[in-house]
Amino acid sequence: MADAAPPSKSRDLDKLLLRPGNLVGPTFDPGVQVFFLSVLIFEGFGYFQLRDDLQEYARVLVVGAGGLGCELLKDLALSGFKNLEVIDMDRIEVTNLNRQFLFRLEDVGKPKAEVAAKRVMERVSGVNIVPHFCRIEDKDIEFYNDFNIIALGLDSIEARSYINAVACSFLEYDSDDNPREETMKPMVDGGTEGFKGHARVIVPGVTPCFECTIWLFPPQVKFPLCTLAETPRNAAHCIEYAHLIKWDEVHSGQAFDPDNPDHMKWVYDEAVKRAELFGIPGVTYSLTQGVVKNIIPAIASTNAIISAACTLETLKIASGCSKTLSNYLTYNGVEGLHTKVTEFVKDKDCLVCGPGVLIELDTTVTLKKFIDMLEEDPRVLMTKASITYHGKNLYMQAPPVLEEMTRSNLELPLYDLMDKIPKDVLHATGTINKDDKKSSGLRKLRVVFKGIDGVADMDMAGGA
Numbered sequence: 001m002a003d004a005a006p007p008s009k010s011r012d013l014d015k016l017l018l019r020p021g022n023l024v025g026p027t028f029d030p031g032v033q034v035f036f037l038s039v040l041i042f043e044g045f046g047y048f049q050l051r052d053d054l055q056e057y058a059r060v061l062v063v064g065a066g067g068l069g070c071e072l073l074k075d076l077a078l079s080g081f082k083n084l085e086v087i088d089m090d091r092i093e094v095t096n097l098n099r100q101f102l103f104r105l106e107d108v109g110k111p112k113a114e115v116a117a118k119r120v121m122e123r124v125s126g127v128n129i130v131p132h133f134c135r136i137e138d139k140d141i142e143f144y145n146d147f148n149i150i151a152l153g154l155d156s157i158e159a160r161s162y163i164n165a166v167a168c169s170f171l172e173y174d175s176d177d178n179p180r181e182e183t184m185k186p187m188v189d190g191g192t193e194g195f196k197g198h199a200r201v202i203v204p205g206v207t208p209c210f211e212c213t214i215w216l217f218p219p220q221v222k223f224p225l226c227t228l229a230e231t232p233r234n235a236a237h238c239i240e241y242a243h244l245i246k247w248d249e250v251h252s253g254q255a256f257d258p259d260n261p262d263h264m265k266w267v268y269d270e271a272v273k274r275a276e277l278f279g280i281p282g283v284t285y286s287l288t289q290g291v292v293k294n295i296i297p298a299i300a301s302t303n304a305i306i307s308a309a310c311t312l313e314t315l316k317i318a319s320g321c322s323k324t325l326s327n328y329l330t331y332n333g334v335e336g337l338h339t340k341v342t343e344f345v346k347d348k349d350c351l352v353c354g355p356g357v358l359i360e361l362d363t364t365v366t367l368k369k370f371i372d373m374l375e376e377d378p379r380v381l382m383t384k385a386s387i388t389y390h391g392k393n394l395y396m397q398a399p400p401v402l403e404e405m406t407r408s409n410l411e412l413p414l415y416d417l418m419d420k421i422p423k424d425v426l427h428a429t430g431t432i433n434k435d436d437k438k439s440s441g442l443r444k445l446r447v448v449f450k451g452i453d454g455v456a457d458m459d460m461a462g463g464a
């Protein structure tokens, strides 16, 4: 071919997808026909045309449209993924513009998810991105089940924990407590802090989940309360005084919400007063946000590197063109450059990716009593629990219309609500109160009813 045709858009991808290799996945067949990781993604097996079909069918959710999320969306689109959705609750702020390159000055105040989706679609032909401007908890669990892969570009442990719990909740175990492949929801998680970052692959039931290795996130450094109360020496001390001590004194019972601008402003004003009292300079609103939310400056290049690693892992999961990272990559660009991959192991007793919390009940226990029990159970510690059973709402705390619709179930025996099946899985979402911290959470609960005879094995899935 002597034609000077422009290079194919998929030129670089083809190097990964059209050639054999020693590191390819067990089912990878190089060529235009690429075996899609169908075990994970579709039930049954199937071949798909890579450039035409494969990425058409792979549905990827990007969680977060901030520094990492913007990069992820752009990288995934450029890697040929065509069906992307993005969820983010934030609006664009002026301070985002130095690194969140999809946003312009005129976008300030608009939802990040919407602008990010629009900009990438304008620049990359053929990609469709659906934005969701809401909190991750606002979507019901089934929303997340719709995606083949979930890519996380988040800056908070709580949000990661939540999505991890949701993805792990889809995981089912067979009667020998082996995870079922077709119920695994792979996640790729990126994170950055200044010049440091990580990229990891989580395949629930195979790799450790986020919760298995929660110890990787050391507890945040806290100042001694006596320092805050008596001898503040810097601006951060004044801010933490307002945040940790003064707030509770004044707002008895009302939890501080770092995402509520009124709350943040109140803490800032109090910190300024405190700083004036002790002659301490340097309290600003952005420092207040930084200290209270533990924000560390974000670096565009770190986001770009971590996002590239995450996108490559997503492509590997979708195509099987190479083994995935096993399973945790750290990047450190503080002095020179250092990267390393560590293979962490699963916590076999993990409450989130394991088979679930086993709860034994009498057949007479009502749904209301069950919800009360979840508050007391040290393995759950959940208040205001909403309960779903195979996607059916048994009781919902919110919105009011659903609460009203499901309220009458509260007085019914759970056994009846679970179709008199002696052993099955429920999902509870609510507020988890652990170590004096409240966070949104989800727990998989394996309920076994006592005193039901004649049922040897209630593994209902059956089949080949």
Ligand SMILES: [Zn+2]
Residues within 6 Å of the ligand: 208, 209, 210, 211, 212, 213, 347, 350, 351, 352, 353, 354
């Ligand atoms: Zn786990």
